[in-house]
Amino acid sequence: MWFRWTGTAFEVVIARGDVKLRHLERDPRCSLVIFETVAPFRGIEVRGAATLTLCDVTEIRRSIAARYLGPEAGERFAAERASKPGVLLRLLPVEPRVWDLRRILPR
Numbered sequence: 001m002w003f004r005w006t007g008t009a010f011e012v013v014i015a016r017g018d019v020k021l022r023h024l025e026r027d028p029r030c031s032l033v034i035f036e037t038v039a040p041f042r043g044i045e046v047r048g049a050a051t052l053t054l055c056d057v058t059e060i061r062r063s064i065a066a067r068y069l070g071p072e073a074g075e076r077f078a079a080e081r082a083s084k085p086g087v088l089l090r091l092l093p094v095e096p097r098v099w100d101l102r103r104i105l106p107r
Contacts, residue, residue: 002064002067004060021087029050030050032046044099048091050089057087
């Protein structure tokens with residue numbers, strides 16, 4: 001899942017009708033794990049209650065897509081999905097679990 005960090009929360013756009021939304025509407029507890037798959041294998045796990053917001057997610061989608069694809073491709077990605085409504089998931093990192101294996105991995 002693509003995400004963005006706002007400085008205070010992790011944000012993810014989920015398409016309306018996605019099964020994840022049904023689960024989160026029933027029980028908002030969730031976790032987000034972000035990690036590197038190459039050395040130094042840093043990561044973060046955040047658990048908490050997600051806040052779901054029905055809103056126009058166009059700009060949020062554009063911002064997130066640009067982070068992964070670059071500005072031009074991110075713009076195209078968001079434009080292609082403009083007719084597909086989404087829901088904003090926000091997750092606050094209350095007690096994150098963070099790891100960084102730089103100090104213990106051989107160089």
